[in-house]
Amino acid sequence: MHSFTTALGPRASDTLRIATYNIHKGVQGLGPVRRLEIHNLGAAVAQLDADIICLQEVRKLHRREAQYFAHWPDQPQADFLAPQGYAAVYRTNAVTRHGEHGNALLTRWPVIGHQHEDISDHRFEQRGLLHVELEIQGLPVHVIVVHLGLIPGSRVRQIHRLHAFIEREVPGGSPLVVAGDFNDWGQQIKRMLAGQGLHEYEEATPHRAFTYPARLPIVQLDHVYVRGLQPLGLQVPRGRSWWRMSDHLPLVAEFRV
Numbered sequence: 001m002h003s004f005t006t007a008l009g010p011r012a013s014d015t016l017r018i019a020t021y022n023i024h025k026g027v028q029g030l031g032p033v034r035r036l037e038i039h040n041l042g043a044a045v046a047q048l049d050a051d052i053i054c055l056q057e058v059r060k061l062h063r064r065e066a067q068y069f070a071h072w073p074d075q076p077q078a079d080f081l082a083p084q085g086y087a088a089v090y091r092t093n094a095v096t097r098h099g100e101h102g103n104a105l106l107t108r109w110p111v112i113g114h115q116h117e118d119i120s121d122h123r124f125e126q127r128g129l130l131h132v133e134l135e136i137q138g139l140p141v142h143v144i145v146v147h148l149g150l151i152p153g154s155r156v157r158q159i160h161r162l163h164a165f166i167e168r169e170v171p172g173g174s175p176l177v178v179a180g181d182f183n184d185w186g187q188q189i190k191r192m193l194a195g196q197g198l199h200e201y202e203e204a205t206p207h208r209a210f211t212y213p214a215r216l217p218i219v220q221l222d223h224v225y226v227r228g229l230q231p232l233g234l235q236v237p238r239g240r241s242w243w244r245m246s247d248h249l250p251l252v253a254e255f256r257v
Helices: 038-048 063-068 077-081 152-169 188-194
Strands: 015-022 052-062 087-095 099-107 111-118 128-136 139-147 176-181 222-227 230-235 251-256
Touching (some): 015 038, 015 139, 015 176, 038 077, 052 063, 052 077, 052 087, 052 139, 052 176, 077 087, 077 099, 087 111, 099 111, 099 128, 099 139, 128 152, 139 152, 152 188, 222 251
Antiparallel strands (some): 015 251, 052 099, 087 099, 111 128, 230 251
16 A cells, blocks of 8 residues: 655635545556556545545446456445545446446535536547535535546537536535546636636646646646635645556645635
């Protein structure tokens, strides 16, 4: 098991810590040299000490990998990764020959309700969004976990569908978080979300927020956008322990409620 270090410190009582992490289905490598990282990811997720953890590429089940790895967890990965005292919410985006995977949310705060919306743009990529309503300090807060497509045109259309979903399902005055893997190498999605009132913490040195590829990050694919919360800062944990577990690094952002 790896050891993990972060620079995350203590927080004020009105500070909300939100993490987003593409966990690459708990397995790294290919073919016979692939290795199971889900147990290390469990320790890493707990180390983040986040109030809300948004996860992408989370396995519900995978029959072939469960046979290949002797220590494959008996639980779905979202439940396995949830630290003690957290609730886990998972919904499937993609059904494959051997199993299912999708988005998940782990939370210290009570879950009021949740739903899933299919935002697949073509038959080669199954994509969805997970919407969870939480009660945080007596306040309803909406969190949407996304994993957008690889094709630029698909991402634009998926952002339009996200906007329509928000207009339909999220009250205008409610705090809103949209977090996940946006797969966007430019600024287009950021500009589109800003037009919808969603913003993220603007780091003075943007390269510090790079999350991909994990071993030598050169771009920020993972984001936490908010409406109705004050961004305070962000951090990307780094080091060999982190880049061995997934092709992405986690992004951790803090906000004032």
